Amino acid sequence: MTRKILIVEDDDETAGYVERGFVEQGYGVDRCADGREGLFLATDRAYDAIVLDRMLPGLDGLSVLKALRAAGVRTPVVILSAMGALDERVRGLREGSDDYIVKPFAFAELHARVDAQIRRGTAADEAPTSRLAVADLELDLLSRKVTRSGRPIPLQPREFLMLEFLMRNAGRVVTRTMLLEGVWNYHFDPQTNVIDVHISRLRQKVDKDFDTALIHTVRGSGYMLSAEV
Amino acid sequence: MVPAHVVRVQWWRSVTVRLVLASTVASTLMIGVVFGFLYWRAIGVVEQQASDTVASELRGLVEHFGSVGLLELMRTVQERSAVPTEAEPVYLVVDGLGNRLAGNLLAWPPTVPPDGRWRKVELYRRGEDHPILIGARGYELAGGVRLLVGRALDGRVKIQDAIGESLLWALAALWTMAVGGGILLSRTILRRVGEVAAINREVMVGELGRRVPVRGSGDEFDRLAASMNDMLARIEELMVGMRTVTDSVGHDIRSPLTRLRNRLERARLPGATEAEREAALDDAVADVDLTLDLLGRLLDIARAESGLQRGEMSELDLAAVARDVVDLYEPIAEDRGLRIEVSADQAVPVSGHAELLAQAVSNLVDNATKYARSQIRVEAVVGATGARVAVADDGPGIPPEDRERATERFVRLDPSRSGKGAGLGLSLVAAVARLHGGELVLSDAGPGLKIELVLPSLAAVDDETIGPGQSISPAAPTSEYQDVVAG
Numbered sequence: 068m069t070r071k072i073l074i075v076e077d078d079d080e081t082a083g084y085v086e087r088g089f090v091e092q093g094y095g096v097d098r099c100a101d102g103r104e105g106l107f108l109a110t111d112r113a114y115d116a117i118v119l120d121r122m123l124p125g126l127d128g129l130s131v132l133k134a135l136r137a138a139g140v141r142t143p144v145v146i147l148s149a150m151g152a153l154d155e156r157v158r159g160l161r162e163g164s165d166d167y168i169v170k171p172f173a174f175a176e177l178h179a180r181v182d183a184q185i186r187r188g189t190a191a192d193e194a195p196t197s198r199l200a201v202a203d204l205e206l207d208l209l210s211r212k213v214t215r216s217g218r219p220i221p222l223q224p225r226e227f228l229m230l231e232f233l234m235r236n237a238g239r240v241v242t243r244t245m246l247l248e249g250v251w252n253y254h255f256d257p258q259t260n261v262i263d264v265h266i267s268r269l270r271q272k273v274d275k276d277f278d279t280a281l282i283h284t285v286r287g288s289g290y291m292l293s294a295e296v
Numbered sequence: 297m298v299p300a301h302v303v304r305v306q307w308w309r310s311v312t313v314r315l316v317l318a319s320t321v322a323s324t325l326m327i328g329v330v331f332g333f334l335y336w337r338a339i340g341v342v343e344q345q346a347s348d349t350v351a352s353e354l355r356g357l358v359e360h361f362g363s364v365g366l367l368e369l370m371r372t373v374q375e376r377s378a379v380p381t382e383a384e385p386v387y388l389v390v391d392g393l394g395n396r397l398a399g400n401l402l403a404w405p406p407t408v409p410p411d412g413r414w415r416k417v418e419l420y421r422r423g424e425d426h427p428i429l430i431g432a433r434g435y436e437l438a439g440g441v442r443l444l445v446g447r448a449l450d451g452r453v454k455i456q457d458a459i460g461e462s463l464l465w466a467l468a469a470l471w472t473m474a475v476g477g478g479i480l481l482s483r484t485i486l487r488r489v490g491e492v493a494a495i496n497r498e499v500m501v502g503e504l505g506r507r508v509p510v511r512g513s514g515d516e517f518d519r520l521a522a523s524m525n526d527m528l529a530r531i532e533e534l535m536v537g538m539r540t541v542t543d544s545v546g547h548d549i550r551s552p553l554t555r556l557r558n559r560l561e562r563a564r565l566p567g568a569t570e571a572e573r574e575a576a577l578d579d580a581v582a583d584v585d586l587t588l589d590l591l592g593r594l595l596d597i598a599r600a601e602s603g604l605q606r607g608e609m610s611e612l613d614l615a616a617v618a619r620d621v622v623d624l625y626e627p628i629a630e631d632r633g634l635r636i637e638v639s640a641d642q643a644v645p646v647s648g649h650a651e652l653l654a655q656a657v658s659n660l661v662d663n664a665t666k667y668a669r670s671q672i673r674v675e676a677v678v679g680a681t682g683a684r685v686a687v688a689d690d691g692p693g694i695p696p697e698d699r700e701r702a703t704e705r706f707v708r709l710d711p712s713r714s715g716k717g718a719g720l721g722l723s724l725v726a727a728v729a730r731l732h733g734g735e736l737v738l739s740d741a742g743p744g745l746k747i748e749l750v751l752p753s754l755a756a757v758d759d760e761t762i763g764p765g766q767s768i769s770p771a772a773p774t775s776e777y778q779d780v781v782a783g
Contacts, residue, residue: 111638171588215473253654253655253658255654255655256589256592258662258721259629261628264628
């Protein structure tokens with residue numbers, strides 16, 4: 068089934084860039100440049116996710132979002148904005164957005180986040196689970212124990228959180244920023260690529276002694292935990 | 297060019313004039329009331345005195361009549377009436393038919409019944425138009441004969457005149473003082489307001505260094521001047537900061553952009569191979585990322601310095617912030633052969649911006665991992681001087697004379713390090729410190745550099761609500777899984 072995405076963005080260049088990106092990834096994309104039209108489309112059709120700019124003609128992004136949520140539309144919304152200050156981010160999330168990306172952004176980052184939101188939207192319907200499993204890797208959320216092929220893997224608390232984050236997004240790209248936000252709750256960019264070192268430690272424990280690697284590096288984007296190479 | 301209206305106010309709009317007017321009116325009213333009361337009391341006393349005199353004289357004459365008879369009374373009355381005294385006594389004795397028997401009054405005034413009571417009556421002197429006020433008592437003697445004794449109440453008039461005159465003098469003095477004081481006051485105030493306005497204009501036309509003179513008297517104007525000077529200093533600081541940023545941005549953003557342009561030019565040359573183009577594109581993307589990163593950091597600093605984010609401050613534990621950051625940097629430090637030592641077990645409560653503080657501490661630790669030789673010490677303590685996070689490395693350190701400059705934007709003290717970072721790390725930390733009302737202290741770690749982020753502590757007031765080791769950080773809890781992993 069093709070996933071459908073609505074892009075509400077008045078900058079033609081950016082909208083085109085995002086559209087091309089999603090089309091290449093096999094999504095169906097609708098595009099509009101006006102807040103009112105965006106709101107109309109979003110309430111009228113079923114999208115899997117909406118990419119919403121903040122500054123729009125007609126109706127600004129936050130108002131669109133508010134109206135959507137008021138109308139009971141629960142489609143995941145990722146806000147795209149040049150307003151990057153933390154308070155702006157908080158406002159966006161408070162109005163009911165699911166994620167907030169600051170311009171300029173890499174498409175890989177947007178894709179990963181939209182993907183994560185779509186997945187979260189469907190996962191919310193499933194029963195809450197206390198166990199995550201990918202191939203022979205198992206993670207028990209209650210006892211906080213991780214095993215691979217039945218062998219226990221001792222993890223530091225932070226490593227456990229990282230692995231949990233990767234496993235919840237198994238099969239999808241997880242960017243460094245997503246890890247920083249999801250595991251450390253940091254919204255700034257540390258000057259050094261600290262995340263890479265954390266990942267390589269996690270790899271040492273999860274992949275080193277096994278034939279198949281589960282944690283993959285996706286060039287230019289981030290990481291992916293997946294049974295397939 | 298000079299907006300004159302700033303100083304030359306129309307007089308009725310002047311606060312001084314209005315204040316002086318209001319106080320003059322109030323004082324006039326008060327003086328009126330005081331003099332009125334005084335007058336009323338004085339009149340009362342004078343009249344009482346006259347009334348008493350008349351009563352005793354009447355009593356005397358009645359007794360005289362009782363002992364020596366009518367003729368003697370008439371003689372006495374006649375004698376007394378003839379003596380001119382200042383008190384202007386009035387006497388009259390009439391028979392049962394109202395005929396005057398003796399005295400200096402022509403006829404019995406009808407408003408004075410012969411009952412011995414004190415009455416006031418206006419009488420005319422012969423040949424005069426103005427009545428004079430007389431206080432009198434009448435008394436009926438035997439056989440319809442009536443006796444009247446009175447006194448002119450002209451003392452009352454004298455008092456009236458005296459008090460009226462004093463009132464005029466008092467008002468004249470008051471109004472003179474009001475006008476004089478008003479002029480003096482408004483001169484003083486206008487001069488000082490004028491001074492402030494003049495300084496403002498100078499600042500407006502670009503002389504940012506001008507300050508309002510403070511006289512040291514500690515009055516309202518001094519306080520106003522001091523707070524204005526603080527504001528002007530802040531404006532100057534921001535302007536200088538802005539200038540530095542624009543200059544530096546001009547330089548630091550232009551160079552990667554130029555580099556980028558050259559790369560793209562080369563890739564476009566006809567002879568370029570596919571591999572070369574690919575490499576040029578990769579480099580171009582890296583250049584753009586670098587530039588964007590630089591911009592982002594500059595904006596971070598600008599936002600921290602603007603103070604706009606004060607609204608997002610909350611109570612948090614600086615020690616937990618430090619622990620989380622160390623947790624983030626530990627692996628990379630280890631990879632570089634460094635050991636991080638943390639002592640941040642006691643809660644260090646501060647009111648702060650969680651994200652910016654984490655970013656600041658992370659910048660400090662990040663710097664330390666770049667310069668340390670073998671170890672980094674991170675410490676979060678609360679002391680008498682405030683809450684502090686200290687990050688010390690055992691690297692080359694910074695000579696004391698350069699420490700001041702280290703927190704400026706785009707300053708890289710070590711030219712050989714110019715490849716690493718944009719030289720904005722410490723200036724962000726300094727900006728965050730300022731945002732929190734704290735400071736950044738650089739010192740010698742012997743060997744190496746010790747940087748302390750000092751913030752106002754909440755411990756003094758909140759000692760009881762935040763016990764040691766109790767985390768109030770909004771960041772993810774670190775200690776929750778400790779036991780499980782250890783076991």
